[in-house]
Amino acid sequence: MSTSSEDVLLQVPSVRYKKGDGSLFLMDERLIWMVENRDTVAVSHPYADIKSQKISPEGKAKVQLQVVLHNSVSSTFHFTNKNGLQAQLADRDRVKDMLQTLLPKFKRKVDKELEEKNKLLSENPMLLQLYKDLVITEVVSSEEFWSQHAQQYTQKRKQQPQEIGVSGAFLADIKPQTDGCNGLKYNITPDIIECIFKTYPAVKKKYIENVPAKLSEAQFWTKFFQSHYFHRDRKYAENKDLFTECGKIDDQELKRDIQAGVKDPLVNLTEFEDKTLEEGYGGSIEKPPSNISTVSQAMIKRFNQHSIMVLKATKNKVNDNATDNAQSGSESSKITDEPVNKKQKILEKITYDDLEGEDVTKNGTVHLNLSKVERYLHGPMPDTAAEHINPNEASHIMRNVLQEVRQWQIRPHVPNHNLVPPSAATQALGDLSPGGALMRGFQEQSLAQLVPPHIEQEVRNLYLVLCELLGHFWKCFPPTAVTAEQKLVKMNEALQRFQTVKLKPFEDKLIRELTPLSQHLTKHLNQLLNAAYQKYNNWQKIKSR
Amino acid sequence: MVLSMQKSFERFYLKKMNNIELRTENEPDVSSTDETSLLVIIIDTNPTQKLLRDKASQLTTVVDSVIAFANSHLMQKAQNKLAIMACHSKTSQFVYPGPRKPVDVRQVDGQYEIFLQVEKTVKQNLSLLLASENSTIATESLLAGAIAMALCYIARIQRTKSAGIKLNSRILIVSGSGDSASQYMNYMNVFFTAQKQNVVLDVCTLDQHLSLLQQGCDITNGLYLKVPQVSALLQFLLWVFLPEPPIREKLVLPPPVKVDYRAACFCHRELIDIGYVCSVCLSIFCKFSPICTTCHTVFKIPGPLAVKSKKKKMKL
Structure with a gap:
């Protein structure tokens, strides 16, 4: 790395580092220190690596500057200007100031990425597990992980955030603070400014015109809050203001809005009247006294206007999107749309689902003509011919049975009658005990109970990782492009690494801890892997042909 | 019967009262009876x-x-x-x-x-x-x-x-x-x-x-x-x-055997794993037939035959 291609921003001679004298250079992208009279760079820290800088406290004998890196390594530089302490301090401060301006630029870049990834990992436990299993065990490299396996997560973050609307009370929410001497202090944030611009486009225009050419930002906002425009409902006027024009524009806008009216056909705003009910519930005929002070009228007008503006601010956004998406909608179609909309809205209001008739469903039914219906009644039974017993045999059996029953009834009550012979009883006991003829399959069922929870968790994680890898592996088929082939090779390697790094140790552990289950638990995982290997080998064979 | 049981319980309690102590709160466990x-x-x-x-x-x-x-x-x-x-x-x-x-x-x-x-x-x-x-x-x-x-x-x-x-x-x-x-x-x-x-x-x-x-x-x-x-x-x-x-549930009894719920086809009355079911009358067949023999619904023939007919049309 040659220093010639970089710009030297600052050079400070006589700086000691680890008991060696040299000079400190601040370059474009890194901080270097070179030993006196030599060309070799002894210390080189890219700014991106530097976490923070520290300086020795005032009044100390040594004037030092320490640079702490992200991997918590630090380098200390000792300023040894021969012109005395003051010069040393000045040297140090120059470096410090320069670093102070330089570091944030680089810091933000690195940190933002790191922070974002950190946040992603902490928000998604699944991803964190994958990260642990894939990256930390080096089955997959970190870049590959972020570019491929975490794609869906990172993409999700890139989605456009929902547009935040404007709060109706945003102006009232700016709480002015008194500064003690008959003045008010408004704290406005970029959010509030954004809100003001959204609601009052006229102000935005003014802002663009005047700031920063004629006024500073602070001045502009001071003016805004002081202005007649802001206090318009109060009737004291101060002519020749920046915002008088704004007021006029807004008034025109308001007039236009009133003329346009409200589009909803179910709302009749013009019919609104401030009627009150008299005592005895008769309508009062007399007009309300018209001598309401103009101040309060102005106030109401202003409130209305404010509300309209706030509503519009959100509507504009929607309209923008709509027009962006479909510009083909011409003016004429809009006009024809309106009556349809009106009709639709009224229909919506006057129809009730539960009052609808059912005649629609009654028509249109088709009758089924089924033949051989008896086939439905057979059931899942192979057609077995019924055992035929000829009548002679049947009557013979009947006789036997009857005789048996008769004997049985006559037989006196025997207290020691042996219903189950001992040998049969032992046989039955054997059959019904675990491991007996009737108890087959009992072992397998209790597998779930035999696996301790931490092993279960591990198996779960193994499946998570393997499924992720296999998903990418199988996605490569059929490999048509060169990149897909490369990815396939890479995924195959990753699978093999997974088997050696994760699966094999787990199997060994199982053999040690749970001997009877060792093969059972990972059998399916191995099957999955083998299927993938086989596919890969086949592909390789075909390719080499 | 319930009445007589109650009486016997009462007697039991009286006895207890005489002998040792009063335990009115303890209800007799009658759930089993x-x-x-x-x-x-x-x-x-x-x-x-x-x-x-x-x-x-x-x-x-x-x-x-x-x-x-x-x-x-x-x-x-x-x-x-x-x-x-x-x-x-x-x-x-x-x-x-x-x-x-x-x-x-x-x-x-x-x-x-x-x-x-x-x-x-x-x-x-x-x-x-x-x-x-x-x-x-x-x-x-x-x-x-x-x-x-x-x-x-x-x-x-x-x-x-x-x-x-x-x-x-x-x-x-x-x-x-x-x-x-x-x-x-x-x-x-x-x-x-x-x-x-x-x-x-x-x-x-x-x-x-x-x-x-x-x-x-x-x-x-x-x-x-x-x-x-x-x-x-x-x-x-x-x-x-x-x-x-x-x-x-608490005993070790012979485990349940897998029950065979397979259906028998209507044509040969043989148990089948996979078969054809008429979508109209739910009759089950082991082989595809274009006309359901129960409800006489006519089905389209799937697969290659349909492709052939399309080709013919294209030529025309």
Whole structure:
């Protein structure tokens, strides 16, 4: 790395580092220190690596500057200007100031990425597990992980955030603070400014015109809050203001809005009247006294206007999107749309689902003509011919049975009658005990109970990782492009690494801890892997042909 | 009965009060006495069973075992109820409690009267039933009908029981007959009724594997057991079927076998894994046919034929 291609921003001679004298250079992208009279760079820290800088406290004998890196390594530089302490301090401060301006630029870049990834990992436990299993065990490299396996997560973050609307009370929410001497202090944030611009486009225009050419930002906002425009409902006027024009524009806008009216056909705003009910519930005929002070009228007008503006601010956004998406909608179609909309809205209001008739469903039914219906009644039974017993045999059996029953009834009550012979009883006991003829399959069922929870968790994680890898592996088929082939090779390697790094140790552990289950638990995982290997080998064979 | 029980409890408490201390808060645990269990046993007595054809005396062994088993059920709890049915080729009948007045019994050898009553009643009614059978034409056992009767009986007991008593009912079928396809619909109806009524169906087959009844056991959470040797029937009955369903979970019993729910195709009546189902009438076929033979719906022929016709059109 040659220093010639970089710009030297600052050079400070006589700086000691680890008991060696040299000079400190601040370059474009890194901080270097070179030993006196030599060309070799002894210390080189890219700014991106530097976490923070520290300086020795005032009044100390040594004037030092320490640079702490992200991997918590630090380098200390000792300023040894021969012109005395003051010069040393000045040297140090120059470096410090320069670093102070330089570091944030680089810091933000690195940190933002790191922070974002950190946040992603902490928000998604699944991803964190994958990260642990894939990256930390080096089955997959970190870049590959972020570019491929975490794609869906990172993409999700890139989605456009929902547009935040404007709060109706945003102006009232700016709480002015008194500064003690008959003045008010408004704290406005970029959010509030954004809100003001959204609601009052006229102000935005003014802002663009005047700031920063004629006024500073602070001045502009001071003016805004002081202005007649802001206090318009109060009737004291101060002519020749920046915002008088704004007021006029807004008034025109308001007039236009009133003329346009409200589009909803179910709302009749013009019919609104401030009627009150008299005592005895008769309508009062007399007009309300018209001598309401103009101040309060102005106030109401202003409130209305404010509300309209706030509503519009959100509507504009929607309209923008709509027009962006479909510009083909011409003016004429809009006009024809309106009556349809009106009709639709009224229909919506006057129809009730539960009052609808059912005649629609009654028509249109088709009758089924089924033949051989008896086939439905057979059931899942192979057609077995019924055992035929000829009548002679049947009557013979009947006789036997009857005789048996008769004997049985006559037989006196025997207290020691042996219903189950001992040998049969032992046989039955054997059959019904675990491991007996009737108890087959009992072992397998209790597998779930035999696996301790931490092993279960591990198996779960193994499946998570393997499924992720296999998903990418199988996605490569059929490999048509060169990149897909490369990815396939890479995924195959990753699978093999997974088997050696994760699966094999787990199997060994199982053999040690749970001997009877060792093969059972990972059998399916191995099957999955083998299927993938086989596919890969086949592909390789075909390719080499 | 409840009244008398209460009285005895009162007496018990009085005694305690006199002797030691007052414990009014402690309610007597009556839940166990409030729960009774009704067991309906269906015995297949059809003489055409292979079992009986080979050796007629097997019938008495089976019935004796069932009686012993039924008495064990009664012995478990004084409140337990019992019904035994005989399922024949033309009819199914209750043999205990029988249609006539209960037999008068007196204690013999210190045996509990009810046990003796069960034994005598079953023997008497069964021999009457067998003697009444005079036709020589052999038919299959009407098991589905017997289950339906048992369900009706359970429903009646359920209705007439006094309030506050919980009745757990189950049906045990002991049969040596084979599966019968002709009763398929009846079987399905009784199975689903039993499931709906929370009646558990247990099946103990003595001879052949009964796949239909196995399905019934499966949907009602009952047990299915094919007894390997009839001579030890009583032991199998006591071991597997005596515990009530809630207790069975805690015991190590023969695990349920995978039930074969495959359907049979309408054309050859063979069980198939994958088949064609008519989308109109739900008939099942093992091979594709363009016209459904049940509802005569015409289907399009899928696959290559359609491609050919398209090509022809393109040429035109």
